[in-house]
Amino acid sequence: MGQGDSDKVIFLIRAAPGSTSAVATQRAIRATSAVPSRAVTVFFHGEAVAAARGPAADWGGHHQSTAVQLLVCQAAWTRRFDDEPAAGFRTSSLVEFWTHVLAADQVGSVGDEALSESCVLRIRDISSDRDATEMLEIVLAGASLEIDLDVLFEAEAVAFLGAKPARKWRQLVDHGLATIWYVGDVDAVDGLQLAARPLDAKQIDDLIRGRILIDL
Amino acid sequence: MTSAESIIVDGRRVALDEDGHLADPEQWTSAFARALADRDGIELSADHWWLIEFVRDYHETYETPPLMRVVVAALRKARNDSSIGSRELYRLFSDNPVRDGCRYAGLKKPDWCI
Numbered sequence: 001m002g003q004g005d006s007d008k009v010i011f012l013i014r015a016a017p018g019s020t021s022a023v024a025t026q027r028a029i030r031a032t033s034a035v036p037s038r039a040v041t042v043f044f045h046g047e048a049v050a051a052a053r054g055p056a057a058d059w060g061g062h063h064q065s066t067a068v069q070l071l072v073c074q075a076a077w078t079r080r081f082d083d084e085p086a087a088g089f090r091t092s093s094l095v096e097f098w099t100h101v102l103a104a105d106q107v108g109s110v111g112d113e114a115l116s117e118s119c120v121l122r123i124r125d126i127s128s129d130r131d132a133t134e135m136l137e138i139v140l141a142g143a144s145l146e147i148d149l150d151v152l153f154e155a156e157a158v159a160f161l162g163a164k165p166a167r168k169w170r171q172l173v174d175h176g177l178a179t180i181w182y183v184g185d186v187d188a189v190d191g192l193q194l195a196a197r198p199l200d201a202k203q204i205d206d207l208i209r210g211r212i213l214i215d216l
Numbered sequence: 217m218t219s220a221e222s223i224i225v226d227g228r229r230v231a232l233d234e235d236g237h238l239a240d241p242e243q244w245t246s247a248f249a250r251a252l253a254d255r256d257g258i259e260l261s262a263d264h265w266w267l268i269e270f271v272r273d274y275h276e277t278y279e280t281p282p283l284m285r286v287v288v289a290a291l292r293k294a295r296n297d298s299s300i301g302s303r304e305l306y307r308l309f310s311d312n313p314v315r316d317g318c319r320y321a322g323l324k325k326p327d328w329c330i
Contacts, residue, residue, distance in 0.1 A: 075329040093329035136280075141330045144283045171278040175286045 006039035009106040012097070012214060014046035014134075022048060026059065028108075033060045033068050041069040041104075043097045044089075046134050047127075049076045056088025071096065076134055094141030102147070107212050118148040119212040123157040129165050135216045136168055143177035150179045150207060153196065158184035161196050170195070181207065225251045235325040237318065244272075244322025252320055264308055264320070266294060271317040281318050281326045 009032050015021035033040040042059055044051055051059065052072045060068040071092035072085050085091060101107055102117055121139060126132045142149050151172065153161060160166055161182055172178040173195045180196040183204065199207065221232045225248050231239040238244055249268055253260045260268075270290055274282040282290075284302055292300045302313070309316035318326060 073329060075327055079327065095330060137328045137330060140280070140283060140328075144285060144330055146285065167277075168279050171274075171280070171282075171286070175282075175289065177283070177286070 006037050007035075007105040008039050008041070008100070008103055010041045010043060010097075010100045010104045011108055012043050012045060012216075013048040013051075014216060016047035017051045017054065022051070029060055029068065039069075040067075041071060041100050043071045043073070043092065043100065045073045045076050045094075045097070045138065046131060049073060049080060049085075052077065052085035052089040053081070054086065056086060071100075073097070073134075075137070079130075094138055095144065097138070098142050098145050098147065101142075101212060101214070102145075107214060118210075119214060120150045120152055120208045122152045122154060122208075122213060122215050123160075124155045124215070126157050126160050132160060132165055133168065138216060139169075139172060139178055143172070149177070150181060150211075152199070152204070152207065153180070153182040154184065158182050223248075223251050223255060233324070237325050238322040241322045241324065248322060249320045260320075261308070263291075263304070266291070267305070267308060267313065267317045268321045271314070271321040271323065275318075275321070275323055281314055281323065283330070284314055287314060287317075 011025060011029055011032075013022060013025045015025070029040060029042055032038055040060065049072050052070070056070055059070055070089045072089050074091040074093060077085060077091060101119070119142060121135075121142075123135060126135070139149060139151055149172075151169075161180075169180065173180060181199040182196045183199050183201050221236065222229045223232060224230070225245065230243055230248060230251075233239045238248060249265075250260065253264075258264070267287070270287065271281060274280075274286070284305070287305060288300065288302055291304065292298055305313035315326060318324070
């Protein structure tokens, strides 16, 4: 992939194909990749890996094309499917995802300048235990590269902090791998399974300013 | 490894899965680790046992294997030696210390791509 001096843009997509979120991201990818000077990488994770059962052209990629690089998380794929991704998609690792993030000029569609090696991962919804585990794996992969990481739980996801599966996340705090924040009703996190810190909604801007923001 | 095998532990046949890990983690004993070491031609040192116990404790607490950087930090603390790095772990298991630590600890092969 000759990405040379092009602006490097990476998208992370975790929503199932056809969902509102996936369609919006798909649209953003098309718009971004239409600019000739941009080298676009799309990383499919979680339920989004199902996209690799369909044509790569749906995502701006083509068999033997260098236009858009379509990477599929190997672990997320093999948990769901026995066959290989369709032509035009390539299996990859979460470490490769983070390597792309650190090398990118832009992460996602919102124009974040990836000039930092410090990231905030924002979680607003967790659909299942597997979803939570796969999100944790993204965080751990970043932590394995010693990236400065904060994880921000908002909205519906805050309730997860009081649930039993959250104890897996406790390793982030116990071993200094990431700081965990939450914005929301304190009552919702009774029985907190991990040492998350409360954050006032007004402080979110301070947390994310100058850093890469990735919505999981 | 492409097909399931077994290993003799204290005179009993114990099944391995297709990845060469203990098929039933509940069957783990220190004798299993010693039998695996005999088969692999490894002499388990105190550091091997430290790693095996650390991986087991970590998995018991968090239900995941530890990251390499976590193991290195823990070993530094345990040995009170800040010069310790991943090199010391690769001297224990040259291929993949955390994965082999899981294998000897009787845990499943990590299925993540970290």
